[in-house]
Amino acid sequence: MVVRFLLISLSLLGSRLAFSYPNFIGKGYHTCLTCHYNPFGNGPLNDYGRGVSATGLAGNQVISKSVSDESLSKRSGFFFYIPKQKWFRPSLDYRGATLRRGLQSDNLQESWINMQIDANLTSEFGPNNMFVLSYTHSVVPSNSVTGTQNFSSAKPGEDLTFSREHYLGVRLSKSTGIYLGKMDKVFGIRVPDHTAYSRAKTGINQYGATHGVVLHYGKESFDWGVQSYVGDLEKEKNVRLSGASTKFEYSISEETRVGVSALSEKSDSLERLAYSFLTKMRVGKSSSLMFELGRVVETPESSDPTTQQYIFLQNHFYLTKGLYFLTTYEQSIPNTAAEAENHRIAPGLQYFPMQRVELRADLINSKSYTPTNVSKDSWEFLGQIHLWF
């Protein structure tokens, strides 16, 4: 019922992105806070970000030439306009995917996954709108829940309803802010590909948000954040990972931003230490390169630590306004003491035909190379539709 309501609402209402696309350093955007309420990206867009998504990022092929950028920007709000008041900014977000596994084999598996059904309300208030209050409620149908998520509210086989994000932020000054609540961990490049090794290995997947406090200090040339967290309070106590993470990014030129991040966390059954080096680079007028090299040391209870390593490399090629060609290459070494390696390469297309709509298609080739075993390469097709209002 909730799902139906959300889907109907999606088709009727206005606009808000609820994800982060760091590739748009290719458009000259270095810092997340320019477009997002959250200084480290993800979550709802602010008014400026909505305007940019409508005019700078979305394609204009299906829009009449008589419609000006100014007009598009004005229409980018949830109610097809941007109200003067800042205290009421609702949004809805849906992301669905068709996944076809086992291409090139006799065992083709097809499935539809409702990855994201979110409703968000964000409010800015106080002197100079220094306070930000944001709440994102999420529903994941039971057939789309992957793995064991350990949410207290949902038993296996049930639809999952949870808060994807909620926080109160205080911008003490233009450069400093404190955020208290449930947020994604401040670590690495925040890409929307939640199955990327850089996110899966570090536990920063679509269910990886945690309760804590984030301190952000940033200027035009850099962003620094530190987060202390106690784990996701919506999850069972024994799996809550508490700890701290930090990230520092610095723009060494107008085109290039480099950074480092580190994370240390612990639960009753696992201890994890992760660190990474990252870079984002603008290439050409609107293309980009993102690279992250990270290591994760995991120590399960009463076991020896295992060091994993990952590489995330994504090219984002501008083809025409709204249309991009992507190549994602990833490498994962599950144990640096062993010789096994996993490789994944995914050429794909990303298309924003208009504001509020994103289409993406990726062909994924996965290779698993170990000295002890040989497995066939796997081919998958992932087609996504993303609607935001």
Added chain:
Amino acid sequence: MVLRVLIIFMFFISAESFAKRNNKGFKRAQSYYKKKQYSLSLKALRRSYNFKYTKRIPASALYLIALNYQKLNNHKRSLYYFNRLLKNVYLKKHIRVLRALKKDEVDEVDIPKTLASAYFYMGQSHYAIFVQTENIAAADRAKKYFTICDEIDFNDKCSSFLENINEKLAYNQKKKKSFEFFVYAGRLIFQDRITIESSAGSDDLIANNNTVCYGAGIRRGNAFSGLILNGCIFSGTATIKGIVTDKDNPATTRDYKQSGVPIGGLLMEAGYYRLLDNEKTRLGLSLPVIYRSGLYTQPTGYTIPNAKNINFGIMGTASLILPYLELETKLGHMKNSNYLMLNGIFTF
């Protein structure tokens, strides 16, 4: 004496009537020009003046002749008469303007309106010749005249013409095809099939090959697209595994596995690419041919016939052109094989 006076008188009378006739012709030509009847305008001028002797043609008529030719798209003739105008009437001024142009002081020279106008139209004629022939000298001349016009604020269009010429020159430069030589090094990872045969039959084994590749290549293209030919030698190790029919008992099978098998080979590609986004990204398709050789162990009674193998297929390339280096990712599919390459390319 009377005769001399009569001759002088007759000369004045005939000169006056000649001038009157010419003036009528000129006015008629002007009228035709205004009606955009440029051929008729020229005809009227030709009746009044001998086009061969430009020194005898007044400045206004020369100017009108040149304009008519320009309107008739005869730019060479138009430029000829404009040049005659410059030489016959404005030579000193013109030289002064050109000197000032070199010193970037054109705005300090008082340029008569007709001369300024002539520059503007000469710029247009040279521009038209440049567009038709892509002649760089014509572009340079057009730029010279439009620069003068722009400096003295003669016409707003001058700066637009200048921009247009620069864009066209840049575009023409980009269209020029040239050769590029490059070297590259990277990682080549691929999976292929090894056939193992015995008296009981043949079976396929899967081989995962992990190699390093060193190569070089050549491109022939412009700033938009081109053709590419490259090749690399590779070496590394392979892990092989599969189920093999027992040669002594065909009803049963045995596991076959081998690690660290030395392999090497040669990969050649010929393809087409397009440069996108300010020539900073490259997307391509190529037809690769790969020769691979491996030192696989052949158990007694078994043979591996394709230890040396040639394979071919199709490969897609995406690369980013970074400062000093090009970062390339490739994904290829050949018969029973998938290829992944990550290369760093240095172009000379």
